[in-house]
Amino acid sequence: MTRPADARTYDLDDLRDRVRGESGGAVDDSIPQLAEADPDLCGVALALPDGTVRASEQADVPVSVQSAVKPFLFALALVDTRGEALDLIGIEPTGEAFDAIKLETGTGRPPNPMVNAGALLTAALVDGGDVDGRNERILRGLSAFAAQDLVVDEDVARSEHLLGDRNHALAHLMRAEGTLSVSADDAVAVYARACAVLVDVRALAVMGATLACGGVNPVSGERVLPAHVARDVVSVMATCGVYDGSGRWMRSVGVPAKSSVSGAIVLAAPGALGGAVVSPPLDDQGTSVRGRIACEVLSAELDLHVFGRR
Numbered sequence: 154m155t156r157p158a159d160a161r162t163y164d165l166d167d168l169r170d171r172v173r174g175e176s177g178g179a180v181d182d183s184i185p186q187l188a189e190a191d192p193d194l195c196g197v198a199l200a201l202p203d204g205t206v207r208a209s210e211q212a213d214v215p216v217s218v219q220s221a222v223k224p225f226l227f228a229l230a231l232v233d234t235r236g237e238a239l240d241l242i243g244i245e246p247t248g249e250a251f252d253a254i255k256l257e258t259g260t261g262r263p264p265n266p267m268v269n270a271g272a273l274l275t276a277a278l279v280d281g282g283d284v285d286g287r288n289e290r291i292l293r294g295l296s297a298f299a300a301q302d303l304v305v306d307e308d309v310a311r312s313e314h315l316l317g318d319r320n321h322a323l324a325h326l327m328r329a330e331g332t333l334s335v336s337a338d339d340a341v342a343v344y345a346r347a348c349a350v351l352v353d354v355r356a357l358a359v360m361g362a363t364l365a366c367g368g369v370n371p372v373s374g375e376r377v378l379p380a381h382v383a384r385d386v387v388s389v390m391a392t393c394g395v396y397d398g399s400g401r402w403m404r405s406v407g408v409p410a411k412s413s414v415s416g417a418i419v420l421a422a423p424g425a426l427g428g429a430v431v432s433p434p435l436d437d438q439g440t441s442v443r444g445r446i447a448c449e450v451l452s453a454e455l456d457l458h459v460f461g462r463r
C-alpha cells in the first residue's frame with residue numbers, strides 16, 4: 154500500500170491537469186447566467202485545520218454558490234431555531250432529483266435540507282423578520298463560514314427568482330401543507346438570493362473546513378457554529394448531499410459533500426480538511442463531472458474516505 158500524500162504539500166495544479174482533459178457533461182442552462190459559464194473552468198482548493206488555504210490555478214474565478222449553499226442554510230436555520238428545524242424538515246435521502254415536486258408522505262415536510270424543498274424552508278427559518286432581514290442574516294452567516302465578506306450576483310438572484318418555476322411550485326405546495334409559514338414568493342426570493350452568492354473555490358473550501366473543524370472557522374478562528382450543529386450538518390451532507398447520487402458518491406469518494414448546478418462541490422472531511430472544486434459541466438444528477446473525478450482522486454490520494462482505504 155502506498156502512503157497517502159500530505160495535504161500540506163499535495164500538488165493541486167497537477168490534480169487539475171489530470172482532470173481537465175475530461176470532456177463529459179453539460180453546462181446547466183436553467184438561467185442565462187449559468188448557461189454562459191466557461192466549460193473549461195476548473196479550480197480546486199483545500200483548507201486545512203491550521204488555517205492554511207491551498208489552491209490550483211483558476212481558484213479565484215467567482216461562481217454563484219447555488220446548491221452548495223444548502224448545508225450552510227441548514228446550519229443557520231438550526232442555530233436560529235435552536236434545533237427546531239430538525240422537527241420541521243426530514244433528514245432522509247430521497248433517491249430523486251434535487252427539484253422533485255415532492256414532500257414527505259404523511260407530514261408534508263420537505264424530505265431533507267439538501268433538496269430544494271428543504272432549502273426553501275431553511276432559508277425561511279433563519280432570523281431576520283422579513284425578506285431583507287433574512288437576506289442580510291444569510292449573507293453575514295455565509296461570510297462567517299468563508300472568513301471573508303461575500304457578495305450577491307444580483308442578476309443571478311433575479312433570474313433564479315423569476316425563472317425558478319419548480320421552486321415556486323414547491324413553496325406553494327408547502328404552503329398548502331402548512332409547513333411553510335412565510336409567503337411562497339418570499340421563500341423563493343430569499344432562497345434565490347442565497348443561491349446567487351458568489352464564491353471562489355478558496356472561499357468554498359474554507360466554508361467546508363468550518364464544518365469539518367466542528368464549527369470553528371480555521372482561518373478566522375471564529376466559532377461559527379456549536380460543534381453538535383456542525384456534526385448534524387455534515388451527517389446530512391453524507392447521506393443526502395449529492396441527491397440521488399449520494400450512495401454512489403459515498404462509496405467512491407467517501408467524503409461528505411454538496412454538489413451544485415454551477416459546478417461547485419464543497420467537501421467537509423471531518424477533522425481533516427475542507428475542500429472545493431469548481432468545473433461547470435454536469436452529469437445527469439447535477440454533479441460536476443470533473444469535480445467528481447477530482448474528489449475521487451483527492452479522497453484516494455489523501456486517504457480521506459471515512460470508511461477507510463481501498
Ligand code: GLN
Pocket residue numbers: 219220221251252269313317320348412413414415439
Ligand atoms: N438554483 C438552483 C435551484 O434551485 C440550485 C439547484 C442546484 O444547484 N442543484 O433550483
